[in-house]
Amino acid sequence: MDTAARSVGHRSVFTFSxxxxxxxxxxxxxxxxxxRRHSRNRHRQSGHQPSIGGRGSSTRLVASHCSTAVM
Structure with missing residues (x-):
């Protein structure tokens, strides 16, 4: 999460969180x-398998949703 915090301008994980x-x-x-739960349920309903992302993908997701709300 340190990467997500820094990518949106926070110096520490605590302030980002x-x-x-x-x-x-x-x-x-x-x-x-x-x-993730929502995404899995949506893919089950459509019959498609979700792609398997590493930790970085969830970090980008969190950072992208925080950057507009915080700044």
């Missing part, structure tokens, strides 16, 4: 897990 929680109403990890 606090800002994300204020903007989204949940911690970054909770958001990441909820979007």
């Amino acid at each position: 606090r800002a994300f929680r204020r903007a989204r109403g949940q911690a970054p990890g909770q958001y990441r897990h909820s979007t």
Whole structure:
């Protein structure tokens, strides 16, 4: 998450996490897990298999959703 924090202008994970929680109403990890569950359910309904992303993909997801809300 350090990469996500720095990519949107935060110097520490703590300030990023606090800002994300204020903007989204949940911690970054909770958001990441909820979007993964939603994505898996959507793919099951459509019959497509979700691509397997590494940790970096979830970090980009969290950072992209935080950058507009925080700055």
